[in-house]
Amino acid sequence: MDRIFLRxxxxxxxxxxxxxxxxxxxxxxADVELGLDLRAAGESDNIEDTVNYAKVYDIVSTDLxxxxxxxIEALAEEIAVDLLNAFARVRWVRVTLHKPAAPIxxxxxxxxxxxxxxxxxxxx
Numbered sequence: 648m649d650r651i652f653l654r655x656x657x658x659x660x661x662x663x664x665x666x667x668x669x670x671x672x673x674x675x676x677a678d679v680e681l682g683l684d685l686r687a688a689g690e691s692d693n694i695e696d697t698v699n700y701a702k703v704y705d706i707v708s709t710d711l712x713x714x715x716x717x718x719i720e721a722l723a724e725e726i727a728v729d730l731l732n733a734f735a736r737v738r739w740v741r742v743t744l745h746k747p748a749a750p751i752x753x754x755x756x757x758x759x760x761x762x763x764x765x766x767x768x769x770x771x
Contacts, residue, residue, distance in 0.1 A: 648738065649685035651698055654678045658711045662722055665750060669715045676745040677707050679726070683736045698734050706730055719744045720760050727764040739765040 656679075659672035681698055688697035706729050716722040723742045730740045745759040 648682045650680055650682055651685070651700070651703075652678070652680040653700060653703055653707070656704060656707055658708060660711045660715075662711075662716045662719060662746075663750070664717050668750065669717075673746070673748045675711055675719075676747070677711060677726070678741075678743040678745075679703060679707060679730065680741040681730065681734065681737045682739040682741075683734075684738075698736065702733065703730065706733055719746055720762070723760050723762045724764075727762055728769065731764060731766055731769055737766065739763060 656677045658675050658677070660675050661669045661672055662675070663669060663673075681703070683698065685697060688694075690696075707726055710722065710726045710729055714722070714725065716725070723744050726744075727740045727742045730742075731737055741761065741763045743759055743761040745757050747757050749755075749758040751758065
């Protein structure tokens, strides 16, 4: 299976269990990977035969900056479902969300989640 990916998308957003996390923007980073057959795009050189990267970015940006979730697990799920719904060609999507400023007492470089969702897993 071929793959398209966007890594290191950075946003300021309001997500978290604590009330102040949903009021004061904090940094988030998103990585997405989409599994699909890119043979037709490779042969045709036509954007209609692939996934528009700008639209992927817009979906991730909207999900991260417009809604507010308590859990980044729920946010990752929303992004995965929205990407699968937006692109019929995509068979699976992997979403990784990083929350490097998570309110944890201690020294760490990153906190995050990664989920993998397949089209067949969608409930219609």
